[in-house]
Amino acid sequence: VTRVAKEVGTEGKLGGQAEVKGVSGTWKDLTDNVNFMAGNLTKQVRGIVKVVTAVANGNLNEKFVLEAKGEVAALAETINSMTDTLRIFADQVTTVAREVGIEGKLGAQARVPGVAGTWKDLTDNVNFMASNLTTQVRGIVKVVTAVANGNLNEKFVLEAKGEVAALAETINSMTDTLRTFADQVTTVAREVGIEGKLGGQAKVPGAAGTWRDLTDNVNQLAGNLTSQVRAIAEVSTAVTKGDLTRSINVEAMGEVAALKDNINQMIANLKDTTQKNNEQDWLKTNLAKFSGMMQGQRNIISVAQLIMSELTPLVGAQHGAFFMMETSENAPMLNLIASYAFTMRKNLSNSYRLKESLIGQCAFEKKRILLSDVPENFIHISTGMGDAPPRNVVVLPVLFEGETKAVIELASFKVFSDNHLTFLDQLMDSIGVILNMISSSMRTEELLQELKRSNAELEAQANELNDKAKLLEVKNQEVELASRSVEEKAEQLQLISKYKSEFLANMSHELRTPLNSLLILSKMLSENKEKNLTPDQVKFASTVYSSGNDLLGLINEILDLSKIEAGKMPIDPKQVDLPEVTDYVERTFRHMADQKGLDFQIVMEKGVPRTMFTDVNRLQQILKNLLSNAFKFTERGKVTMNITPVGRNQKIAGIVLPTNQTIVAFAVQDTGIGIPLNKQKMIFEAFQQADGTTSRKYGGTGLGLTISREITRLLGGWLHVESAPDHGSTFTLYLPQNYNGVDFAPAALPESNTENNVDVPPLPADADFTGCKILVVDDDSRNIFAIDSVLEDRKMIVLHAENGKVGITQLNENPDVDLVLMDMMMPEMDGIQATRTIRKDSRFTTLPIISLTAKAMKGDREKAILAGASDYVTKPVDPEKLLSVIHIWLEKSGRKKSITPLS
Structure with a gap:
């Protein structure tokens, strides 16, 4: 018993049994009881150990199931209660740990019924830890969610310590950096992308790592965009101001590089197109200028000198010579008639035959000759300080209908541009037309003078015949002789009439041929269908067209005079609005007045009727003739047209006006050269002017006043002139307000010598000629x-x-x-x-x-x-x-x- 008690009670060796040999009776019972107690104690302790060991090993499902009483039973119940509490605690803590730590379900709490003491503290600590963790994580989630949603103003403001506090500080620092980065990037994007403020940079203090790289990339993007856009804007601004020499040189890639290349190509194309347009504008403007400048000239030498004075500096030349083709008895000769900075030299001639020198060769071949790299011993261009050979010499033929009319030589220190050469080639055609027109006009005047001389001779011969006719009664032989003379003169008259018809035909053909192309082309230019001409160029073309029509009118004047003489001039009276007549006069002569620097006024006095019944075309023809003369013979001062009513029974120039109708007076007054009294009747005769020299100085055929007088007579009115030398002239046209016809019986003369085109119906608006x-x-x-x-x-x-x-x-x-x-x-x-x-x-x-x-x-x-x-x-x-x-x-x-x- 002592051994068992020692092993079980002291040494902790369970399972021991008392072995007493030969025992019986009470000792046997005592021995059995001791062994039973030891066995029960062993079972109970081992049961408790088993449960405690299971709990220690994490098995909270083990229970104490042995029978026990007393304190052992209470111990067993306590142990079983403890294991239940631990199991519930473990389940709750595991659930909280799984939900919070694994499943991410925040807010979970451990609930252990009946827990107390350390277990309650432990449960509370677990719940406090879970609650703190939930609050902190939810705070972090709130901040991160706000950042993810673009709200960078949210901060983590819960109390925290340790690594969580460091995490909170890191998150807050991150949101501050993100907010600063977002503000800076947004500012740069708004300034650059929306407001157009280039040069902005994002400044994020303390940014590092990826944020630093991202900030640098944004700044690099903004900087590149700024430099590229500014370069494009700078060049575009220069282009809008007309500077086409600029190009975009900034480095770029991708679409910006393509845009840069496209803009540079556009500028190059625009520069090329602008240069071509400027060259064409220069060419057309100067062609029109020379056409207008030469229009109306009547003297070849004056025209040649005018061409030399204007053309030579225009094309950048410093030397010019004009050689006119003149036909002599031996051979055609090219004679120098005008020059620019020309210096006479001993070894140079003023006249050349065909094929003689480059002048004669150019005239013979009828082609332009261009010399480059002129040698030192060639012609020299002289100034007051010295002379030097030119770099370029061009020799140009002036042609008309394939015939050489003249040769122009130009020399320059510079090389003639292609545009200058094109201009010169085209101008030569215009000069050829003008020279031919002047030559034709001079031939016409010569023929007219010859016709006058023939008429005078015929008149003298007719007078002589009259004297001889009186003697025929006495001498039959003289009668027979005089008869033969009359027959010869009659044949001469028929021949003169034939010459007159041939002259009119030749004049009409020679002038109408160049006029055809001149009028068609100038009209097409003035219409400007392609809208590629400036208003001034359209005005120039209109002036050329108007001048061509004036020349056509000159031809028609001669034909009109023939019609008047034959009694074939038609009168077409209709209601005429006088303000429309004054508008026509203003449009026709305002430009001429501005060109000559003259004051031009049209005055319609009170009492003038607003309308007249007369032929408006003939009225305009008379006024145009009178005003043309006024501007032609007035160099300074003014020209005025006064329209006034004339009182009845008023006496003007010895003529008493009729009392049965209203008379309107159109007075054209100028401050020009004036007309002597003894010449005032002669100017109304055909081909006559007040002074023979004016035909050279002022030009004209002398038909305008003759035709105006005859048309005035057909309209039932008359013309009156008042003038004195150097005091100007006043031509007054008196017309009845209402045309009633005139007592005019035309002579029975042959039909008109000119062909008139038949009336043609107007062209349909939808007529299509495509492919014809x-x-x-x-x-x-x-x-x-x-x-x-x-x-x-x-x-x-x-x-x-x-x-x-x-x-x-x-x-x-x-x-x-x-x-x-x-x-x-x-x-x-x-x-x-x-x-x-x-x-x-x-x-x-x-x-x-x-x-x-x-x-x-x-x-x-x-x-x-x-x-x-x-x-x-x-x-x-x-x-x-x-x-x-x-x-x-x-x-x-x-x-x-x-x-x-x-x-």
Whole structure:
């Protein structure tokens, strides 16, 4: 028992048993009881150890299930209660740990019923830890969520310690950095992208790592964008101010590089286009300037000197010479008639034959000669300080209808540009036209003077015949002789009449041919359909067109005089609005007044009726003649046109005005050279002026006042002049308010000598000529160019031929031609012969052939129609009228089905 008690109670060796051999009775019972107690104690302790060991090993499901009583039973119950509490505590702590630590479910709490003491403290600590962790994590989540949603003003403000406090500080620092970064980037983006303020940079203090790199990248982006946009803006601003020498040189890649390249290419294209436009503007402006400057000139030497003075410095030349082609008995000679900075030298001549020197060679070949790298011993350009050889010399032929009229030589220290050479080539054609016009005018004046001399001789001879006729009664032989003389003079009169008709025909043809292209092209330019001309250029073209019409009017004046003499001048009276007449006068002469620096006024006094019943065209013709003379002979001062009513029974210039109607006076007053009293009747005679020298100084044919006087008489009025030398002149036109006709019986004279085109219906607005093939047969390149411009503007296909023979060849090669425009006067084969040949071909019996010619005398139309022409149109032709005639014949022939049919 002692051993067992020692092993169990003292040494802790359970399972021991008392072994007493031979024991029995009470000792046996005592031994068994001791062993039973030891066995029970062993089982109970081992049960407790098993439970405690299981708890120690984390198994909280083990329980003490042995029977026990007393304190052992209480101990067992306590141990079992402890394991239940531990199991519940472990489950709750595990749940909280899993939800908070693994599943991320914040806010969980451990709930252990009946817990007390240390376990309650432990449970409270776990719950406090979970609550703190939940609050801190939710605070972090709130801040992070706000940052994720773009709210960078949220901060972590809960109390924390240790690493959580460091984390909170890090998060708050991160949000501050992000807020600063966002503010800076937003500011840069707003300034650069929205407000257009370039140069902005993001400044984020303390930024490091990725944020520093991101800030630097944003600043680099803004800096690159700023430098690129500023470079583009700087160049674009320079371009808008007209500086096309700039280009964008900033480095760029991608689309910005493509944009830079496109803008640079655009500037280059714009520079090239602007340069070409400026060159064309310069060329057209100066061509128009020279055309206007030479218009109205009547003296070849004056024109030549004017050309030298204006042309030489215009093209940058410092030396110029003008050689005129003059025909002598031996051979044609080119004589120097005008120059610019020309110095006479011993080894140089003023006259050259054809092929002699470059001057004669240029005239012979009819081509431009350009010299470069001129040698030292060549011509020298002299100044007051020395002389030097030029760098470039150009020799230019002045041609008209393939004939050399003159040669111009220019020398320059610089190289002539292509634009200058193009300008010179085109100007030579205009100079050729002007020289031919002046030569024709001089020939006309010579013929007129010859005609006057012949008339005077005939008149003297007629007087002589009258004297001899009185003697015929005495001497029969003298009668017979005088009769033969009269017959000879009659033949001379017929010959003179023939010369007059031929003169009118030649004058009409020679002037109408260049006028045709001049009027067509200047009208097309003045219409400015492509809108590529400036207002001044349109005005220049309109001036050229107006001047051409003036020249055409000069031709018509001579024909008008013939009509008046023949009694064929028609009068077409209608209601005339006088303010419209004054507007016409203002439009016609205001530009002339501004050019000459004259004061020009139109005054309509009170009492003047607003309307008149008269021929407005004839009224305007008279006023235009009177005002043209006033401006021509007035160098300074003013020109005034006064319109006044004239009282009845008023006596003017010895004439008492009628009392049965109202008279209107149109007085044209100037401060010009004036007219002597003894010349005031002569100026109303044909081809007469107050002073023979004025025909050279002022030009003109002397027909204007003659025609004005006769038209005034036809309108039932009269002209009156008051003038004195150096005190100006006043021409007054008196007309009745209402035209009642005049007692005028025209002489029974032959029909008019000129052909008039028949009336043509207007061109339909929707007429379409696209694809029509037209053959133009004309030997004048200017007419071909002008007519081509009209036809190609309407999308027609145009073929050319310089004479009838080439035209027939073109027609055989192009049998699908829809219509032929045929000139009459051409070399090698004229239009009449060509038309007859074409009509002999069965393929072209219905082909429309329109005679388009400057021959406008009577009989020319019949010749063309008899030869086979479909129609006849005289030059200069109106483009709309020509298109209308083409439209009519294309529709009639049926050769072009796409043509809009006539109504």
